[in-house]
Amino acid sequence: MRAPRRSDPAGPSAPGAGRRGGLPVRIHIEPRGSATRPTVAHRILAVMLGVGVGIAYLALQVGSGFFNTVWLATFGSALGLSQVIQLATPLILAGSAVAIAQRAGLWNIGVEGQLFIGAWAGTAVAFALPGLPSGLLVVCTLLGALAGGAVWAVVPALGRTRLGVSEVISTLMLNFVAYLWLAYWATGPWASPGTGTGGGLYSKPLPAGVSLPTFSVGAVQIGVGFLVAVAVALSVALLFRSTRLGVRTRLVGAGGRTASYAGINAPRVQFSVFLLSGAIGGLVGIVVELDHVHSYASTISSNTGYVGIVVALLAAASLAEVPITGFFIALLVAVGGALQIDGVSSSVVLLLTGVVLLFASFSPVLARYSIRVSGRSGRPRHTPADDEVALSASDAVST
Amino acid sequence: MSNAVLQASLVSAMLAATPLLYAALGELLMERVGMLNIGIEGVLLMGAAVGYITAIESGNVDVGLLAGAATGAVFLLICYGIPVLRLGASQILVGFAVWFIGTGLAAELGIKYTTQPLHTGTRDIAVPGLSDIPVLGKVLFDQPWPVLFGVLLAVAFAFLLRRTRHGLNMRSLGEDPSSAFAAGVSVIRWRAVYVAAGGALMGFGGAVLSVTIAQSWQQAITSGRGFIALALVILAGWRPLGLLWAAYLFGVLLILGDIGQAHGWPIASQFLGMAPYVLTVAILILRTMRERRQSGLPLAPAALGRDWIRSSGA
Numbered sequence: 001m002r003a004p005r006r007s008d009p010a011g012p013s014a015p016g017a018g019r020r021g022g023l024p025v026r027i028h029i030e031p032r033g034s035a036t037r038p039t040v041a042h043r044i045l046a047v048m049l050g051v052g053v054g055i056a057y058l059a060l061q062v063g064s065g066f067f068n069t070v071w072l073a074t075f076g077s078a079l080g081l082s083q084v085i086q087l088a089t090p091l092i093l094a095g096s097a098v099a100i101a102q103r104a105g106l107w108n109i110g111v112e113g114q115l116f117i118g119a120w121a122g123t124a125v126a127f128a129l130p131g132l133p134s135g136l137l138v139v140c141t142l143l144g145a146l147a148g149g150a151v152w153a154v155v156p157a158l159g160r161t162r163l164g165v166s167e168v169i170s171t172l173m174l175n176f177v178a179y180l181w182l183a184y185w186a187t188g189p190w191a192s193p194g195t196g197t198g199g200g201l202y203s204k205p206l207p208a209g210v211s212l213p214t215f216s217v218g219a220v221q222i223g224v225g226f227l228v229a230v231a232v233a234l235s236v237a238l239l240f241r242s243t244r245l246g247v248r249t250r251l252v253g254a255g256g257r258t259a260s261y262a263g264i265n266a267p268r269v270q271f272s273v274f275l276l277s278g279a280i281g282g283l284v285g286i287v288v289e290l291d292h293v294h295s296y297a298s299t300i301s302s303n304t305g306y307v308g309i310v311v312a313l314l315a316a317a318s319l320a321e322v323p324i325t326g327f328f329i330a331l332l333v334a335v336g337g338a339l340q341i342d343g344v345s346s347s348v349v350l351l352l353t354g355v356v357l358l359f360a361s362f363s364p365v366l367a368r369y370s371i372r373v374s375g376r377s378g379r380p381r382h383t384p385a386d387d388e389v390a391l392s393a394s395d396a397v398s399t
Numbered sequence: 400m401s402n403a404v405l406q407a408s409l410v411s412a413m414l415a416a417t418p419l420l421y422a423a424l425g426e427l428l429m430e431r432v433g434m435l436n437i438g439i440e441g442v443l444l445m446g447a448a449v450g451y452i453t454a455i456e457s458g459n460v461d462v463g464l465l466a467g468a469a470t471g472a473v474f475l476l477i478c479y480g481i482p483v484l485r486l487g488a489s490q491i492l493v494g495f496a497v498w499f500i501g502t503g504l505a506a507e508l509g510i511k512y513t514t515q516p517l518h519t520g521t522r523d524i525a526v527p528g529l530s531d532i533p534v535l536g537k538v539l540f541d542q543p544w545p546v547l548f549g550v551l552l553a554v555a556f557a558f559l560l561r562r563t564r565h566g567l568n569m570r571s572l573g574e575d576p577s578s579a580f581a582a583g584v585s586v587i588r589w590r591a592v593y594v595a596a597g598g599a600l601m602g603f604g605g606a607v608l609s610v611t612i613a614q615s616w617q618q619a620i621t622s623g624r625g626f627i628a629l630a631l632v633i634l635a636g637w638r639p640l641g642l643l644w645a646a647y648l649f650g651v652l653l654i655l656g657d658i659g660q661a662h663g664w665p666i667a668s669q670f671l672g673m674a675p676y677v678l679t680v681a682i683l684i685l686r687t688m689r690e691r692r693q694s695g696l697p698l699a700p701a702a703l704g705r706d707w708i709r710s711s712g713a
Binding site for chain 2: 061107155156159163164165166168169170172173174175176177180181183184188306309310313343344345346347348349350351352353354355357358360361362364365
């Protein structure tokens with residue numbers, strides 16, 4: 001008897017939810033016969049299941065006061081909301097960087113490195129040109145960071161597009177090199193005089209005035225960096241929607257022979273997209289540095305490049321969704337941060353995002369079922385006619 | 400370099416290479432049956448954390464190492480095996496999830512143990528006779544037992560894959576699972592078995608890192624070794640014996656920073672620390688260039704990373 005499939009996330013919980021008395025609506029989750037791509041509803045359901053598991057884990061670990069802490073760290077206080085916006089800024093940029101690479105069928109796991117190298121290049125510009133008016137210097141710093149991130153992506157991009165070397169491995173390896181580069185500069189040439197090394201690596205502070213301002217809406221603080229991040233995310237979304245590069249990238253990313261039939265030089269398109277991805281990756285760190293860190297420091301990233309992968313994956317490579325998923329993940333990061341005083345490790349964010357990602361990867365499975373919400377008593381419960389139908393549906397989705 | 404210093408360096412290089420060897424052997428087994436797991440790092444960390452905690456709490460190092468292996472197997476089966484094999488989730492996406500969950504969960508579990516050092520060493524095995532060979536005797540035959548055991552496992556897996564009927568079936572799972580299925584090999588079951596076996600090897604490797612080598616636990620203890628292992632499998636051409644030289648080469652690179660510091664080389668330790676990562680990229684590029692020029696080099700299993708579901712028209 002195969003009908004009640006044990007490990008389907010939708011299986012055990014969903015029909016029960018539809019039958020429970022007292023609920024004003026009924027949720028019908030039924031298998032569908034045909035192959036379908038996951039809809040937004042499926043993706044949201046999958047993510048919410050993941051968040052539910054993560055929150056349950058944290059709530060059990062922290063105990064009383066958990067929901068109060070969560071509320072104050074997010075929407076419940078101006079400070080919390082300001083913090084979430086500050087955390088969302090680099091995540092939106094990192095998510096955009098990963099998502100545009102994905103558009104061209106590439107994995108940019110190297111944002112964590114690009115952000116340290118971009119910030120290094122930007123910081124070098126700031127130290128090298130102290131005579132400039134500060135507004136101009138900030139612009140030059142940002143441009144330096146873009147260039148630094150792009151340069152850091154050149155080797156993996158060439159390796160992938162010219163030779164077929166896995167960019168997953170090459171970009172990731174370079175992250176460790178970039179971190180050691182930071183360690184060298186922050187303790188060597190740019191070491192801050194007279195301070196200890198408590199709490200990570202710090203260089204001497206940036207020249208005065210080299211920073212991105214913050215403004216307030218009511219009691220909520222919003223950094224200009226946040227606006228920069230959203231603007232970057234939306235302009236790349238526009239770029240990929242309506243330009244030649246965008247169309248070509250879509251064809252290349254679709255895989256198969258479509259691109260070559262259309263006469264597109266796929267490696268060249270991938271190379272350009274990879275460099276653009278690296279350039280945006282280069283912005284991630286410098287924006288944080290100019291916003292509130294004010295020195296070339298290890299704290300400009302807390303696994304931001306890696307968490308950015310999840311931001312991009314949740315957006316399913318739809319670039320315009322990245323600010324939303326970035327903000328959403330920032331909520332989780334804020335919760336994780338607030339719980340550290342309760343003895344939760346600083347890496348708990350990776351655990352939470354990992355669980356969310358795991359469940360998000362189930363959305364093709366959920367897509368085997370249709371989700372309907374109705375106010376009246378619904379149809380009788382469906383039993384899956386046959387595994388074969390469901391399996392062929394998932395097969396069509398996954399290949 | 401004097402003989403004694405050379406010997407000491409080689410001894411620690413061999414030891415440093417051992418977690419890499421286990422992790423890469425686990426990944427190799429999985430890849431040969433068609434399962435690509437990019438989340439090795441997460442499994443290593445889970446094995447390292449649970450292995451270390453168990454070693455501290457039980458007071459028995461060997462129990463700790465075995466707990467690391469068991470953790471790796473269970474963790475990878477739950478977070479990777481079931482989603483990929485039963486639920487049709489993408490191997491790449493789930494691989495990321497394994498990496499993230501493993502990293503976060505290991506940090507959570509180990510948080511109280513970062514300040515607790517382990518005072519017992521792992522038992523050495525001195526092979527009678529062989530351990531008296533100058534230099535090499537101490538490097539190969541007078542080391543904590545996981546070192547020699549890793550070498551033996553690599554040889555055993557080479558034999559299994561090349562010379563046995565089951566090895567042939569394994570390879571067919573990685574090259575063409577539909578044909579294997581048609582020939583009566585249970586694709587899902589054997590893939591699940593090798594997910595567990597691969598997870599056990601990775602977890603054991605992680606435990607060797609924390610329990611045997613570092614004798615302490617910290618969040619970032621693996622520092623990318625899981626990804627180096629992923630590259631080693633490619634460098635070794637998916638052959639277990641190829642992994643031996645690849646892993647030991649990287650063992651030398653991993654301790655380069657320590658050697659440099661001990662000898663007062665006039666170069667910042669950070670640059671020496673970059674060596675394993677830079678060389679991984681460089682060697683991958685060189686190997687791919689060679690692969691383009693000569694056709695005889697072994698390639699990845701044809702069905703690596705592809706989902707296989709029973710109704711897909713076998």
